[in-house]
Amino acid sequence: EGEDTEPKALLAKLEANSKLHQRWKTTIKLLRAAFRFSMVKATPTGRERIFRMVHATSAIKCHPTLFLLAKALHPEQAQQFDENDLFPSTDKASSSSQTPLHLAAASGANGEGGRAVIKSLLEMDPPAAQHADGTNGNLPLHRIAANERKSHWTLDGAKEVFRAYPRGAQVPDKKGRLPLHRAAEVISKHVSFEESDDMALCSVIYNLLQEYPAGASHADKEGRLPLHAIAENAKDWCEEARIVLDANPAAPRTRANRDLHNRLPLHLAAASPHARGSLIQELLRLNPRGAMQSDGAGKLPLHIACETSKEWDGGVSAIYESNQGALQQPEANDRGWTALQMAAASSSSSTGELIVKLTSLYGDAAGRRDKRGRYALHLACASGSRSWEEGGLHALFSAY
Incomplete structure (x- = not known):
């Protein structure tokens, strides 16, 4: 405490400790290799990729002290954009234009270590929370909501990213998806909830809905509501699915657009290899007529479930009991x-x-x-x- 921690002074101290300095240089080499940067200086053919330690340590699951040293030595990098540097793109016409916060939000570092990185980056560059990347138009909030390894609202950093830009809950990406859609896409990886008190503490979906209840009625560019995304990706009907339903009770009777064959949530669950009986049964209860309605390709839910090779007790029996005539009815195509x-x-x-x-x-x-x-x-x-x-x-x- 009280020591000079300016980057130049810190670098001088690091270089004075030959053993520690050698380890640091080795770490840089390993990370450059991991992200496929050249180990030798070559004549550039176009724009040369830039390696930044702050970006690299934000993007991986590593010991927090590695990130802390990187940001102490290179604080300026916290406000620099990655332009297809860490993850090169074959599309030369577009740029990733992502901040270290985007990389940290998408990383596998969860728990206190991952959260500490996110908090530190937000302190160094608060406007990063409002920046949409150049690839999909994702805010850091989209990234962390879609990250199955950061599914805990409080422990994994989602709460901090949200607080830095609460309006981000209302911002669609280039595909029209809200952060709520992105969280719904990984619902099968979320922890299960038994008491409603746990939701405010743990659930990304719950907290995004609290900020923007109308998000449950927002359709992406394929006409997919958050409940459609749940039907596509969930295993069982759960408490998070229920609160999305409560925010938009009409969702089980709402069709997606032609890109998704005008499907109801029931059609999507029937087509999902993940969906189990409890999810399909609840969607049938919420929309009994759905079992008798064809999608845009002329397929009934029973057709889709059989085409997907679902097990009889895994939802097929429930669909059959809701529309036994479907067994004799050919698809309308x-x-x-x-x-x-x-x-x-x-x-x-x-x-x-x-x-x-x-x-x-x-x-x-x-x-x-x-x-x-x-x-x-x-x-x-x-x-x-x-x-x-x-x-x-x-x-x-x-x-x-």
Whole structure:
């Protein structure tokens, strides 16, 4: 305490300690190699990438003292933009234009160490919280909301990034996504909540909604509401999904636009390999008619679930019970497949049980030919190696 910590004086002290100085130079070499900077000086062909220690130590999970030394030696770097330097882009026409805060928000450093880096960068350059990067138009708040390794609002630094620019919760990126959308995309990585008191302390989604409740009704450029993003990415229905629903009760009945085949959240959950029964059952409860509504490609939720090779008890049974006629109904498009044909055509080895179940419920589907003259048995045989019994071939053969 009280010692001269100006960069030049600090560098002089570092150089005076030969052992420590050598370690520092070795660390620089290792980081340059990790980010694929050349170890030898070459004749530049165009703009040469610039290596900055503050940016490099912000972007990785390292001991906080490494970052602290980097910022003490190079405080000016905290306000310098990375222009495709640390992560070079093949697109020479655009620049990443990101701050060290962007890099820290996206890094794998969580807990107290990662939070300390974020707090330090905000102290050195507060306006960085308002800067949108040149790639996707992401604020640091978008970055940290989308970071599955920084999912705790208080412990991982999201709270500090938000407080530095609260209006950031209302700012869409170039794809029209709010930070709320980005948090919804990684909801399956969030901690589970049992008591509502925990939400204010832990949940990124809860706190973003508290600041901007209208965010639950904001559609991105593909017409995706935050609930659509949850349906695409969540495993189970959870407390965070419920609060997004409470902020926009119409969301389960809202379709995305043509880029997402005009799908309801139920269609998206049926198409998701992550979605389990509880998520699908809740979406059905919230919109019972959804089971009878086709998406923009003419597919019912049952068609989509069978095409995705979902397990019978993993949501398919709930969709079937909500619209049993869907088993006999072909998709409304040029292909015109039934749910059984979709399950049979799947290359997943886990669809055998589903094929057996579908055949037992409506065996006549095995006798339907598609427009190329193929039965479900043809499709199953062409889909890959299937065992006779467990792969569903016997059930298809016996049905027709």
